[in-house]
Amino acid sequence: MTLRIGEIEYANIQPFFDKLDRDQLRSQGFQLKTDVPSSINQKLSEGSVDVAGISSFSYAQNAHDYSVLPDLSVSSKGEVRSLFLFSKVPIEQLEEKKIALTASSATTVHLLKIILIAFYGVHVQYQTMKPNLQEMLATNDAALLIGDDAIRAVRTASDLYVYDLGEQWYKHTGLPMTYALFAVRNDVLTSNSNDLERVYHAFVNSREVSKSNNYMDLSNRFTLKQGGTIDFWQSYFQNLWYHFNEENKRGLLYYYKLAYEYGFLSKSIHSISVWSKVHS
Template structure:
């Protein structure tokens, strides 16, 4: 029998509202946190080394038969995200035939960029994947894609580069919200850890609610550890959505259809939501 529930945590500020007030002491040795960048969490989840936590939405689709999604938890945006940027030496209208360097820390955003450039702009692009260092990426490429705190830091010193927010581009072409990360749960651990999963899920939702009601302490923490101004971080967190409801599901499943159309996914995926009923020891799977 597995002793503890292994929970992933993305090493980016965009998930902090869900974790900041999480009552970790309440769970003592019943849970273990594994903190990694999205690409590493995706792999660990697929290997069964992590039981639940945020992963790239694209990775959820690749393993949908093995996962369900925790209700009301995601990293989404209905427009500008503020941490997913394409940095380009020339305007996006001139990128047909270009070479673009992609961060090796992402799955969802890398494929979102491909959808935008191939489906909506009808471009032919050459891609290379590199470590997330903007200066190095742009040495031999026309543009570079960064996500998370790497993108936030790079934007502050972007100078004359053209900077495009992928959430804004997606919304401009589709009108949809975009979900970049989703809290996934491996189906195989549900029976063994049902009650604990329900407790952890509730604690995540409580943390999200507290942070939304009073973002000041989180913003102070982020300013101290990541730099920037309070105004910048307040604006950033205000633009993020950490919910997962019908609006987010519709937008994400359209993204999956676009990815399948371009051959990035083998087939479109649907999202199944896990919710604990307070009076029953079962799960609800909803589409």
């Protein structure tokens, strides 16, 4: 059996996928399934994919069953430019107001909840909705969007208060934040580590080639798909950090600590289990 790979369809994680040789992977029996983060999270946890880029929050929920692939993440130190709270009032005035949360996220919905309670002392009501800014704001005071939905929506949001959640996290903690990690189910580690190694190196190679051409191919692709300028997309990708280094790990463990303290995680997470059988 070869591996089923989960691919998040948003731009932010595409440096790991853009340069995959998909025809070769398919001819070797690998399958790729593409979806929004919350669905990929679910597919990995129910076992309908074997390895995937997933929400970092979902890793914490399944830490016992997952290992993380070394040095791969989607992180930022400060602004992200694709995780926005759109609000009709300033963030400090959201007490007892209603916020719509995109159904496609796991990490960022809890990041928002932490930011509002821990850093602003604001208590609100949440409702999960499809990611459509107009519909969300028709019945709510603010709305959270992530990924390409957020990038498109921010172009039309001139009459709203817009908060970048990476920037908010950094402002209040001085730490980077990691939104996505690559995880594999532990049963696959024992049954299929050779294929895992192959796909791991393909992810690393895609990241390196994407970076070495300054994200030009990706930027062309997303300009055609989502609009915006090549310059916007290049600087978007250059601003994100695709290595899960010690500093990113510290930031993520602090997020897990707060998520546990505020009751969003049922178990506290003090360490991240990294798959170590990689040969370079």
